[in-house]
Amino acid sequence: MKSLKNTISTLILFSIVMVSIIIGVMSMISFHDIKIKSVEHSQQQVIKQVKSQAKNLLHKIEKVANYAIKNYKNDDNLLKNIVELNSDISSILILDKNGKLTNFYAKLNDHIYKGFDYSNKAFYKSVRGFDKSSWSNVFFSSVDNKPSISYSLRKENEILVVILRLDMFSNFITKFQNSDDSHMIKILDENGIFIFNPDYKNLVNQRFNAKNSSIYNDLINKKKEYSLATFKTANSNGNNFGMYTKLDKTGWTIVIRESYDLVLKTLRSFLILVFFVVIIFILFMLYLVFKLFRNIFNQFDYLQETTKNISNGDYSKKIKDSNFKEISELVKSFEKMKMQVNNREKHLKNSRDSFEFLFNSTMEAIVIHDTNHCIDVNDVTLKLVGANSKEEVKGRNILDFIAEPSIDTVKRKVLKDTLPYEVQMKKLNGELFTALIQGKFVELNSRRLKISNIVDITELKNKDKLIFQQSKMVSMGEMIGNIAHQWRQPLSSISTAASGIKIEKEFGILDDESLESSLSMIIKNTKYLSKTIDDFRNFFKVDKEKEILNINCVIENALKLLESSFKNHYIEVKKEFSQNLFIKGYTNELTQALINIINNSKDALKEISDENKLIEICTYLEDSKVVISIKDNAGGINENVKPKIFEPYFTTKHQKQGTGIGLYMTHQIIVDHMNGRIDVENINFEYKNSEFKGCEFKIYFDYIETT
Incomplete structure (x- = not known):
């Protein structure tokens, strides 16, 4: 068996040599990088200065061109002064809409003349279409046969071309x-x-x-x-x-x-110097280590044994002090480290227990995951996805729990921190539900992971659907009343005509002319009744996809459905429409929203005794937004209740008149379904030489240009 001392000695000596070599190499690399960074920094400064100068030149030429074309009125002196006073400009050309030269001034004008056709030149073609200005690439100028560039600017039927001298720049x-x-x-x-x-x-x-x-x-x-x-x-x-x-x-x-x-070349001499310094450093360190190694090795043997006990979790054994000051300090550090490690282990255990308690005590489902797979989940998540244990969820792809229509959305959102967004999710058994997800990236165990909070909002979505259906039923009841009003007059006319035919027949005075007249009137009124049915049936159709809408047509259709109700309550409807206002949305949903607002105005006007009852509807374009303004002279809305009018089931009407869902659904349709905006305010205005106070609703949609 090898000697531990010899092995450690060899390792330390090898480490000294390797560390010295690495430090030397890193120093060389570092100096090389510093030099390269220096070159990079200096080049960046110079190129930014040149770019700034070039941009100033371009801006100057554009400013001169705008000045020239604005003030040019067949004034040769203007062109001359501009060219002579600007050393960068070699010539200025004035072309007509067909590209023919109508006027010019050049420092050298041997090669150009009025009437010359420049329609095949790039500086003419570049502004012939929709572009009003354009910079050209390099070309040989017909003025001085030198490489040049030009700036073209079009105004109405004239094109001004500024040709630059490249030599000045x-x-x-x-x-x-x-x-x-x-x-x-x-x-x-x-x-x-x-x-x-x-x-x-x-x-x-x-x-x-x-x-x-x-x-x-x-x-x-x-x-x-x-x-x-x-x-x-x-x-x-x-x-x-x-x-x-x-x-x-x-x-x-x-x-x-x-x-x-x-x-x-500038690096070589320094790198050679660094190489020799590293060699000298290695030799010195080897000498120093051999000198000190014998005196401290015995203490290291003892420390090795003691630290081995500590690494095994034995914190009870006290480390003996040393006669050497350095070793004594090391012993004290080991003793302090032993206590700190012991305390930290206890603290980490308590923190882990607290985290797991909080993790499993929230009302929200929490998922810890990377960009692909689930790492951990809390108990609420298991219930949400229908799992019996965490092992059924851990390691699975997060897209396994996302319904097909929402997969693309989640793929985009999973790579970044997100605010709450709505998706369709699915349980392990395939059952779908609607959820709200919010996620944020954190650093856990040296890994960048995302913590996502998930809330099941299926019940809330079902409630919204129910409210929408209630709103539809309320509108249906009101529309049936309107049908009754609009049918009364045509039915009376039909009855009168039929009775007239019958009486004339009994008395034998019925002739062909009288019969044809009565039948024509009956047919005309039955067609009106049929059209009324079609209008109301179209209103209750379900919109499946957004379409391009003429906003004025939608308003007219809504007013047509309410026409008889206005007449019955002596309400004047005033219209001021701007033409060709198009938006993208749902026809019938928008019609319902408008009817809800207009009905609110109508109900308010029914409560006032003034003979002048007005609903004014205007449409116009403002800052690329289509604006619908609906105002009345019914006295306005109480300022205390105005912030609540778009809340569900809030109403100021009697229970028999209002359900409190009309304006709520109006807000849902305009803001959530059609990405619009709705504002309401009380206003004062003049009507028929009298001052009135009323309420004004303003609806804003993105304007769609269409042919």
């Missing part, structure tokens, strides 16, 4: 140079063609495309903006360090680079 870029006198900055347009390349200007003149070069393959296509990468530049075999950024307006790519070989 190039003067700024060439200021940034590396230690080998090479230039740091290169710029490419969105097609990969060099705009600026001070080291190889011929590539700019040749409009060299770098899409297939290392700049794209190893940098732009692989890395994010401001991320350092190694790549080769065009016409160069040497490696480069560099990064890039993009200009959003023009799609330009700004690339900064520095010679990778020069960076490595």
Whole structure:
């Protein structure tokens, strides 16, 4: 059997050597990383400065272009002053809607003339459609046959084109140079063609495309903006360090680079120095260890035995003190550690017991899981999913408990902290139920896990369905009353016509003309009765899917159903509709919501004695929202009860008149079913030269553009 001392000695010596080597290697790597970070930081500062300068240039040109096109009225002096005062601009062109040159000013104008057709140029095509402004890629200017870029701006039937001189911006870029006198900055347009390349200007003149070069393959296509990468530049075999950024307006790519070989050269001398320092450190540590090892080994033997007892859970044995100060401090530390470990074990046990008690005492189901599988559940969860033991749930995929329609929703929500959201779940026996889930990620046992709270809301959902059905039945009762009112006059006309035919027949005075007139009236009234039935039947159809609705048509249909009731109670309905207002929603549900609001106004107006009874309905567009305004002059709502009017079963009417579910269902339909908003307030307004106080409901929906 090997000697323990020899084994430990060998291990310690080996550890010293390895640690020293690792420290040396890490120092070298650390310095290398520091150098690279330094290069990265300096390049980021430079490229951000260049990007800022480029953005300022673009902004300046756009500002000049907007000024020019706003103030241009065939004024040659304006164009001249702009070009002469802005060194970045080589020329300004004014094109008509067909792309023909109507006016221009250029510092060199040997190659252009009025009437020239530019309709095939990119700077014209880019703003011919819906875009009002556009930056071009690099092209050879017809003015001076030099690589140029342009900014086009369209206003009505005129297009202003500002052509830029690239050499002025190039003067700024060439200021940034590396230690080998090479230039740091290169710029490419969105097609990969060099705009600026001070080291190889011929590539700019040749409009060299770098899409297939290392700049794209190893940098732009692989890395994010401001991320350092190694790549080769065009016409160069040497490696480069560099990064890039993009200009959003023009799609330009700004690339900064520095010679990778020069960076490595500065590192070599330091790395050699670090290597020798590590060797000296290893030799010194070996000498020091051999010097001290003999004096402390005996104490280590004793400590080894004692700590072995502690690791076995024996905290009763006291560690003997040592004659060596360092070992004595170590002994005291071990003694303190022994007490702390003992106390912490007791505390952890109590904490675990408390957590398990709280975990199983909540009214909510709690599931601890990762993004795929259940780790632990409380007792409420077992009852919720119909399991007899935790083993039936632990380790299972969380999607096993989610119904098919909600799987996609849970897959999205499970990856992040969530507010409460509604899903369909299923028990182990396949029974479905509706639940509300809220989850948050925590760190447990060095693992990122999610704690999800689950509440069964099936009973609440069933209650909502019942309330909705009650609201529908109330509406049905009111509609039947309206049918009776609307049928009374047509039925009376039919009865009168039939009696007239019978009497004329008995007296022998019935002729064909009289018979045809009476029958036509009977047919006309029966068609009206049939249409009334269709209107009411359509109102009670169930909407299955959202559709594009003309909001004015929905309001008209609702008013048609209530028309006779307005006449019976002498209520004037005033309408002010804006045209072409479309939303996405459910026709019949929205009709019911509107009827509920209008009926509330009607019932309030029935209680007042004033002869002028008004319901005013307006529709209009406001901040991309379709607004429906319904107001009356019935005196308004008591401010104390106004916050409660959308609560279920709340009503200020007599029990025979109201159930308290109409406005609650209106709120449910508008807010929950159709993602809208409803507000209510008391208002004062003038009607027929009199001041009135009333209530105004405002409903807001997202506006849908449609052809």
